[in-house]
Amino acid sequence: MMQPTAEITKIYFADRAKVDPREITSFNxxxxxxxxxKQIRDDLNALKxxxxxxxxLYDNFPYQHxxxxxxxxxxxxxLYSSYIYGEKRANCPVTEVYRYGSLDxxxxxxxxxxxxxxxxxxx
Numbered sequence: 001m002m003q004p005t006a007e008i009t010k011i012y013f014a015d016r017a018k019v020d021p022r023e024i025t026s027f028n029x030x031x032x033x034x035x036x037x038k039q040i041r042d043d044l045n046a047l048k049x050x051x052x053x054x055x056x057l058y059d060n061f062p063y064q065h066x067x068x069x070x071x072x073x074x075x076x077x078x079l080y081s082s083y084i085y086g087e088k089r090a091n092c093p094v095t096e097v098y099r100y101g102s103l104d105x106x107x108x109x110x111x112x113x114x115x116x117x118x119x120x121x122x123x
Contacts, residue, residue, distance in 0.1 A: 004030035006059035019086045056120035066113050074100055080109055
């Protein structure tokens with residue numbers, strides 16, 4: 001998740017507001033969304049199931065959204081959605097890619113995600 005207090009977050013939403021004026025205040029909702037995500041994470045992790053849910057904050061421009069399961073595993077799975085300017089994020093197409101079936105494509109996105117993690121903070 002973008003760091004709610006980062007200047008780049010405000011710039012990002014101001015740019016999106018050029019197309020959808022409601023986006024200008026979206027960053028104001030981010031602290032509550034983060035708290036909701038933390039509660040979901042804590043509830044899931046309390047179940048002691050295999051794996052863990054983690055939340056990271058970053059201050060990079062968001063080019064896409066990732067959801068990854070077992071990213072380093074040979075059977076890793078990734079859903080990614082590239083953000084399309086002028087389109088609601090929820091309406092952007094989602095692509096599913098498996099490490100074992102599309103290694104080159106998977107690795108390109110995995111490398112991008114690792115670059116984001118390099119400066120991200122786990123919360």
